[in-house]
Amino acid sequence: MGLIKKVVTWARIKSPWILHFNTGACNACDIEIIAALTPRYDLERFGVQLKGTPRHADVLVCSGPVTRQIEDRLVRIYEQMPEPKFVVAVGTCSCTGGVFNGCYNVRGGISSVIPVSAFIPGCPASPKAIIDGVAKLLASLAEEPKKKG
Amino acid sequence: MLNSLFFILVFPGFLFVSFFGLVAEYVDRKIYARLQNRVGPPWFQTFADFIKLLGKEDIVPCEANARMFGLAPIFALSAVVTVFLYIPIWRYDAAFSFNGDIIMALYLLTIPTLAFFIGGWYSTSLFARLGSVRCVTQLFAYEVPLFMSILSAALLANSWSLRDIANFYSLRPAYCLFNLLGFAVSMVALLGKLEKAPFDIPEAETEIVAGAFTEYSGRLLALLRLAIDIEMVVGAALFVAVFFPFALALGAALGFIVFIIEVLAVVALLSLMRTVVARLRIDQMIDFCWKYLVPLALLQLLINLILKGVLV
Ligand code: SF4
Numbered sequence: 440m441g442l443i444k445k446v447v448t449w450a451r452i453k454s455p456w457i458l459h460f461n462t463g464a465c466n467a468c469d470i471e472i473i474a475a476l477t478p479r480y481d482l483e484r485f486g487v488q489l490k491g492t493p494r495h496a497d498v499l500v501c502s503g504p505v506t507r508q509i510e511d512r513l514v515r516i517y518e519q520m521p522e523p524k525f526v527v528a529v530g531t532c533s534c535t536g537g538v539f540n541g542c543y544n545v546r547g548g549i550s551s552v553i554p555v556s557a558f559i560p561g562c563p564a565s566p567k568a569i570i571d572g573v574a575k576l577l578a579s580l581a582e583e584p585k586k587k588g
Numbered sequence: 589m590l591n592s593l594f595f596i597l598v599f600p601g602f603l604f605v606s607f608f609g610l611v612a613e614y615v616d617r618k619i620y621a622r623l624q625n626r627v628g629p630p631w632f633q634t635f636a637d638f639i640k641l642l643g644k645e646d647i648v649p650c651e652a653n654a655r656m657f658g659l660a661p662i663f664a665l666s667a668v669v670t671v672f673l674y675i676p677i678w679r680y681d682a683a684f685s686f687n688g689d690i691i692m693a694l695y696l697l698t699i700p701t702l703a704f705f706i707g708g709w710y711s712t713s714l715f716a717r718l719g720s721v722r723c724v725t726q727l728f729a730y731e732v733p734l735f736m737s738i739l740s741a742a743l744l745a746n747s748w749s750l751r752d753i754a755n756f757y758s759l760r761p762a763y764c765l766f767n768l769l770g771f772a773v774s775m776v777a778l779l780g781k782l783e784k785a786p787f788d789i790p791e792a793e794t795e796i797v798a799g800a801f802t803e804y805s806g807r808l809l810a811l812l813r814l815a816i817d818i819e820m821v822v823g824a825a826l827f828v829a830v831f832f833p834f835a836l837a838l839g840a841a842l843g844f845i846v847f848i849i850e851v852l853a854v855v856a857l858l859s860l861m862r863t864v865v866a867r868l869r870i871d872q873m874i875d876f877c878w879k880y881l882v883p884l885a886l887l888q889l890l891i892n893l894i895l896k897g898v899l900v
Pocket of ligand 1: 463465468502503530531538561562
């Protein structure tokens with residue numbers, strides 16, 4: 440049992456498939472996320488693949504503050520993902536609401552609606568920061584079982 | 589009895605061909621990445637993907653027909669694994685063989701497409717339905733040239749059994765040159781069967797999310813992906829057995845290694861082809877297949893018929 444668990448955790452770390460979701464960003468963060476997926480940074484080295492459907496994804500990469508209009512849809516997308524799933528908030532807006540915090544149409548950061556595993560601040564967060572954040576999230580997965588056991 | 593079980597489950601059946609399929613997917617992705625000036629995935633990537641998917645939650649949408657949704661990947665997988673048992677990879681012998689197995693192999697290779705259609709259709713998601721209809725539409729375009737070009741090679745060899753065809757060509761290697769046109773046609777048709785660019789219309793992720801696979805997750809998705817990988821290997825192995833069966837004359841060990849290298853070379857050629865082209869629209873794809881591929885396949889048939897009269 441222990442060995443199987445270890446192998447599955449290893450596989451999980453080596454193959455994070457991501458789904459990119461714009462929850463109301465000004466689009467700059469999205470451009471940086473796309474830039475991180477281009478051949479220049481080549482995220483497939485780490486097994487990262489961009490998927491089109493939440494059913495295939497392990498990591499939901501969100502950008503921007505949660506607007507009231509997108510709130511239900513964000514929750515729905517999150518619920519459509521199979522367990523185990525993780526959420527990464529990219530950009531200051533998605534961490535806290537950023538400059539849009541307190542607007543009449545804005546709920547706040549991503550974590551005000553769904554649980555978030557990693558916050559990557561920056562306005563916009565640079566591709567290197569995004570890759571670093573995702574790598575740290577994956578590294579923390581490996582440590583978790585050790586802490587428990 | 590035990591022998592047959594070993595053939596079916598271990599070598600050259602399920603275990604071996606699954607492993608080979610995952611390796612071939614890695615080769616395909618690595619070459620794809622290198623051609624795009626990227627580093628590409630590490631060697632264990634496809635295994636990690638597979639294990640991860642096995643460890644994930646299985647979701648069956650409540651609208652979907654659970655039985656059909658769950659059975660489709662299993663049908664696809666078992667059909668493609670069965671084909672591999674009939675392909676001669678070891679000396680002149682396949683694990684099983686009978687006169688007419690080439691027809692059966694071609695028909696079994698059609699089953700994954702139908703399984704994808706059924707799985708996509710019964711998941712009742714709009715994207716999945718669009719994707720599965722495109723799957724079947726595409727089937728009518730590439731299947732005819734594929735059958736014609738492979739069967740015309742069989743015609744020249746005067747046999748419907750894969751083993752005898754492989755035998756015939758490995759004894760007369762020069763005859764393989766006559767089938768080059770047929771090989772080219774069937775390579776293009778195989779791209780359509782595997783749903784790779786330029787014929788990745790059924791799963792065009794920029795338009796219809798992931799096509800027929802949109803609602804699949806976890807274990808079922810792992811089986812579907814494995815079925816596609818194995819389909820790629822089996823298609824390539826079928827081509828090697830029909831068009832270039834040189835490895836068989838080299839004895840058991842060396843012949844087997846050369847056979848594997850030949851199959852991987854066909855896979856590499858497939859990934860080269862999919863790198864240099866962009867996706868077509870479904871009507872362009874059908875036009876292309878019926879206007880250019882089918883006449884070329886007919887030409888191959890004609891050449892082989894004439895050759896048969898002159899040479900054999
Ligand atoms: S963090 Fe900056 S760049 Fe990103 S969505 Fe907010 S305002 Fe735009």
